[in-house]
Amino acid sequence: MKALSQFRITQFRKSMSEQPWELWTRQIGTIIRMDLRKNFFSRRGVWIYLLAFAPVALTGLHAAFMLTGHAHDSMEADTAVLAGIFQFFYLRLAIFFGCLGIFTWLFRGEIIERSLHYYFLAPVRREVLLLGKFLGGLLTASSLFAAGFFLTFFLIYWPHGPAGQFFVFHGPGLGQLGAYLGVTVLACIGYGAVFLALSLLLRNPIIPAVIVLGWETFSPVLPSLVQRASVTYYLKQLCPVPIPADGFLALFTVVSEPVSTVAAVLGPIVLAAVVLFFATRIARKLEISYVAE
Amino acid sequence: MAVYKRSYRAYEGSTTPERRRFLVLSRYAFFGLFDSRPFTAFFVLCFVPFLLAFATIYISHSPSVKLLLGMQFQGPNPLAINNYFFAFFLGAQSWLGFLLITWCGPQLIAADLANSALPLILSRPISRTEYVIGKLTVVATLLTAIMLLPTLILFFLQAGLEGHGWLWSNLWMAGSIIVASIMWIAVVGLIALASSAWLKWRVAASALMLAIFFVGPGLATAVNLTLDTNWGHIFDLGYAVKVIWMGMFRVPFETMHRLRIAELSLPAAWMVVIGFCAASLLLLNRRLKAREVVRG
Amino acid sequence: MTTPIPNSGDRVTFENVSKFYGDVLGVNRVNLSLPPGVTSLVGPNGSGKTTLMNLMTGLIRPTEGRIGILGLSPDEPEELFRRVGYCTQFDSFPKGVTGYSFVFNMLKLHGIDNREAHRLTWEALERVGLTEAAERKVAGYSKGMRQRIRLAQAISHHPSVLVLDEPLNGLDPMARAESLELFQGLGKQGLHVIVSSHILHEVDKVSDQVVLMSSGYVVAEGQIHSVRTEVKEHPMQILVRCSDPNLLASRVFAQDHVVEAKLSDDGKGVLVRTRDADRFYLLLNQLVVNDNLNLETVAPTDDDVNSVYQYLIGSENKTI
């Protein structure tokens, strides 16, 4: 029995090492490069920049006020402000809508511009194509939002002068920045996989997107076991500065005990892996039909 | 004799009168919408709250229920049908209507643009204004059916069951219902048309509509937090609408304050709503042209 | 996953392939086995040429049946598209590409390294005569240039099966002649060159075999000469109901252009198969005048196929 399983494992290893990994990496690299050029340098992508960098303008104003002596905020207050910007703006809205746009456009865009068949006519497995596209979208989304948040972070602490420097480099500042950026990437992974799969499944993924949005917004009022099926559940925990629930929803919020950090990190990744696996199934069956969208 | 003179005859039959010609566009749009079964299903679903509210009003007037409530509660009647009830119902219906328009609105113009049909339509005896009005009529009809009519029916049901001059002392509320609905129709309709005129892909146009109503509050929160002000709410269209509606339904200031809907003044809220509508009109005006510029 | 068809190593094979788009028929019950050389798919609009080519390359999946390309199934893109190049009917490109970057990027998708991809790209561009416009944006190309750059992309990786959907569309006479010469040359080298066209005589000179299509069916297939003869001599079926079927049958039998004449089941009509409809109608007129034949109906029973043949072969004599 043990020998048999050993045999299976060696066979599996052998078949894995026989796969053309190098070819696949090269192909994925090409797909990512082609996509990045499209995403970063097109006028169509301007709105993502707006979403990602809107808070930078705000904190820039804030910094200007502080430097000219029109505002005197304590660093604790500003840390709370940063936490609010991240959770209320980036996590719940900007990253959600950014990923909705970027990841549904990955394949739908090629269909609307009638260029998907070029990919399908290349010697690329559909699985490889999907993964390449996903990674391209992930790179776009996470780099833009991470850059936006990084600048926001900088503009929050820079006006505080030496105290700010101390907080960042000798206090908890740098760790918090790392945590925020990590959460940004995780959010892009989770939402990205979901939207990519939805866009392959449906021609108009808006209704499911609304459902996802509703789910992410209202899941805190559901039983704690159910809450675990939402992306924000894990990500909120990983945010370094907690924000108490506020407003109407706070009345009904069910406080659920946190899971371990490792689980919280793995949660969105596992979710993405499962969703992407199903997406490859759909992609394999995808046919080219450019009928009117 | 030129060939065309022998064989060509201009159309001499009757035409749709000029004044209601824009309705031709609306009619075809409706056919298109209700061809989709999911859409029809969702449209029907939008009337479920109406049935519930109808039942609530009816029950609250049945003598036995009144007796039961009177025995159990000393305080105010939880089933009281008052301005809160109608404001809440209208609010709920407005969201359903918003979702419906988010779904179907973008294909109104986006489809014409994506298939280059706009130059064709505008080269018929129909003006750009008529085109917009024709498409707006679709939105208006749908929202009237979902919001305005059900609320008015409920209002008159309540008036009929209550009697004793309830209608006269609450007639202002009928006015509020009508004005609030018309405002919502204008806001949602114009935004839907503007976004679909600029984004050929209707999914993107829907997403933009959602984003306006959902990212707005986030941006508002960010502005308020960072700059320590309340003016961030000017980015939040939904908030401004809420402020205006609360005023229309004569919700006391303390309640608004408690619900945190008093952070924007009424005139400012009106300015926000008018600003969004004007911006939409401006965008529509820039985009709807009888020619198309293709960038290489 | 469909299993490849055995013993089809050097052929493109269709085994009972049907494709339905919902209720719409794309192609129906296609059985083909194409040897190397130039093959022309000819048929009017909507006859299923593009459908057949898309099926061949896995862009769409058959509702029924099996397809094999050199023994490979269209489900294995990684193997298949090293050996297949397909120039589709879609006149669209990835956003913002230049002629060079378009061909180059697609080659990179093969996993080829930069130097080799660069070399192959220039080679392909030279073959279609687009070296001068290589660095310009494709969006600014003329229709014929776009057609040629897509051809360049399809041949750039030296495929052994080349599928070209209406490759002559939009080309000027010079480019047409050059392209045809290119196809012929490639066919002589032992490639499968599968070309679609609306007009038979445009491609028949370079074709080794032709496949005639109509409304989703393959109506004739084989070497150009035999197809041409078959089509020319394809007898027309006419059903005649009249007062004296027996008389009619006996008279028509005497004619050399009539292949067959038989009484219909109810005995009131004659089904005539003739190679020369005009002469048959003349005869019918004479019978009516001279023998007092009373005609009820005269109806060709296979008008569809006939008109297609007329269309395909008739264009030979017309100038386009």
Ligand SMILES: Nc1ncnc2c1ncn2[C@@H]1O[C@H](COP(=O)(O)OP(=O)(O)OP(=O)(O)O)[C@@H](O)[C@H]1O
């Ligand atoms: N995506 C699709 N959805 C529905 N029907 C389709 C689709 N693609 C093709 N058809 C139908 O299948 C049939 C064959 O079409 P096909 O495109 O293969 O014709 P074709 O011979 O290439 O015509 P053409 O010469 O115009 O290119 C037509 O009736 C067409 O309407």
Ligand SMILES: [Mg+2]
């Ligand atoms: Mg075709």
